[in-house]
Amino acid sequence: MSDCRHARRLAADAELGTLDEADRLRLELHLEGCPACAAETGRVRGLAALLRAQADAQDAADADDARSARALA
């Protein structure tokens, strides 16, 4: 249980860009052997990826609109 709590903190560190290489390996090993933590990390990162894809699409749409406006000007 405490391993899972520690793994959760390491996963958050990874997402915050503060995980060193040794802890990265510890996290990977834990996730390989713990379906619950792997699923949790997958849900959090999956949602982040979905929201980023949406945001990137908005940026692309804005850029297209700006190009169209310049072409019409």
Place this chain on the structure above:
Amino acid sequence: MAEDRRHDASEAAPLGRAAPSSEVVRRAATGDRAAQEALLVAHLGRIRRRVRRLVGASGEADDLVQQACVELLRSIARYRGDASLELWIDRITTHVVYKFFRTSGRRARRVTVAEDVDRAGPEDAERRLEWREGLDAAGELLDRLRPERRIVFLLVAVEGRSLAETAAMLDLSLPAAKSRYLRARHDVDRLVACTPRLATLLEREEARR
């Protein structure tokens, strides 16, 4: 997220425009209208992009952009140059959006735009429908997060901000920012797990990766 998507410093350059000089900033701070306009023109695209990333295609986005611009001009005299102007403007924008989250209630709901899904989502029509439903559910999920956790999650997850950047954006200590992110992460996991249409979509997308 930050581990694989470090904030791109090149974003500091506004789209197709030269960043205003320190002289323009100084003049804007004294109330020079032409300098203020130049400042806004140079940074409007960045402010708009950041607002859209944090609130999605909400109908409130334009108002928030306007509020951030007003706040920028109101406080430019306090800019001392100890951080980059872009970072300073990002902090102003973040605070405007955070205040919106704290005061808006359900108006903060993200809207899923069909054209965005068409552009970003899979080619297969059935999967695109799943994406759209998933994004709707994600919008509802974000709506249920506490404002202080929602803003931290968005800064990290959508903007790819590091811990240090997130703390700086919100005037938090590093431990406080990390604590908020851990709580946000826990809430997000719990809410996704009890939202079957979203959990299923995320599992399928992960399996495809």
